[in-house]
Amino acid sequence: MAPALMVAALDAITGGFEAAFRSLVPLILAVLFGLLLAGIMSFFKKRKDLKNLNNEKIKSNSTVTK
Numbered sequence: 470m471a472p473a474l475m476v477a478a479l480d481a482i483t484g485g486f487e488a489a490f491r492s493l494v495p496l497i498l499a500v501l502f503g504l505l506l507a508g509i510m511s512f513f514k515k516r517k518d519l520k521n522l523n524n525e526k527i528k529s530n531s532t533v534t535k
Contacts, residue, residue, distance in 0.1 A: 473499075 481489035
């Protein structure tokens with residue numbers, strides 16, 4: 470992330486605000502994509518953990534396995 474910010478700062482100095490904004494767009498999109506991916510992974514992990522928790526409850530309450 471730091472190199473992208475450095476490029477944006479140097480673009481702002483040499484090319485103006487428009488060039489700096491154009492160089493920040495890929496950075497912002499990458500951050501948003503990373504947040505989206507992390508949210509999706511968290512959702513599936515919680516579903517898996519909930520499924521495992523329910524299976525453990527069933528195993529502990531079952532009289533067949535004892």
